[in-house]
Amino acid sequence: MQSAATNQAMREEFGTLLERHRGILFKVANVYSRLPEDRADLMQEIAAQLWRAWPQYDPARTFSTWMYRIALNVAISFGRGDGRRRRTxxxxxxxxxxxxxxxxxxxxxxxxxxxxxxxxxxxxxxxxxxxxxxxxxxxxxxxxxxxxxxxxxxxxxxxxxxxxxxxxx
Missing domain, CATH: 1.10.10 (Arc Repressor Mutant, subunit A)
Incomplete structure (x- = not known):
């Protein structure tokens, strides 16, 4: 079981990397969602999936590559999940x-x-x-x-x- 300090350090490292590469979230969301509320939902879902996958992240790989892979998979699934969403x-x-x-x-x-x-x-x-x-x-x-x-x-x-x-x- 992780200590509170370790968990806090993980959250801070994740937050820093997510902020540094937030442009990826915007790019993916803008390509797979047309409506502002859909973009916001998609970015939130990508961030949540990234956090869930964070313990499996291998620092030997670049963060942006790992992030793109997850973001694109989430976006493709997100688009399939709601036929009403239009993409731009x-x-x-x-x-x-x-x-x-x-x-x-x-x-x-x-x-x-x-x-x-x-x-x-x-x-x-x-x-x-x-x-x-x-x-x-x-x-x-x-x-x-x-x-x-x-x-x-x-x-x-x-x-x-x-x-x-x-x-x-």
Whole structure:
């Protein structure tokens, strides 16, 4: 049984890491939830699952990789659990990063961004997860580890998604 001091230290370490990597929560929640209340619920559920899994966390692995894996699994399950939830997406391709980062003040950029959102909304949950990680500029090895697929599969899927975006947009 853990002492109160040990338990407090665990909570503090977890809280510090969660705060440092909270952007992951926001990214995942924004990609898998459209409504603000759904995003808040999803972020809370991810945080709860992370806390439950915390005792099994292996410090030999990077926290962000471990966090992404759990967050994406929770988000995919969360989306399946309520058919009423609608999801919104973020842009994908390198040349389109500028559009997403831009103020979208001009009409054309806003239209391109909306087309990307529609495209990404149509993707399967695994492809959405892949897009989040790709946009976060995670190395292919880490993406493979998080998603439980090979690096070659990551590379192939990213290439196919980029080509589909070029063809459809």
């Amino acid at each position: 997406m973020v842009p994908l391709d390198d040349e389109l990063h500028d559009i997403a980062d831009h103020n979208a003040s001009d009409h054309e950029s806003e239209q391109q961004l909306q087309l990307l959102h529609r495209f990404i909304h149509q993707q399967k949950p695994l492809d959405r997860a892949l897009l989040i990680l790709y946009l976060d500029e995670r190395p292919q090895r880490e993406i493979a580890d998080i998603l439980g697929i090979s690096e070659a599969n990551v590379s192939t899927k990213i290439g196919r998604l980029k080509q589909r975006i070029r063809n459809e947009l």
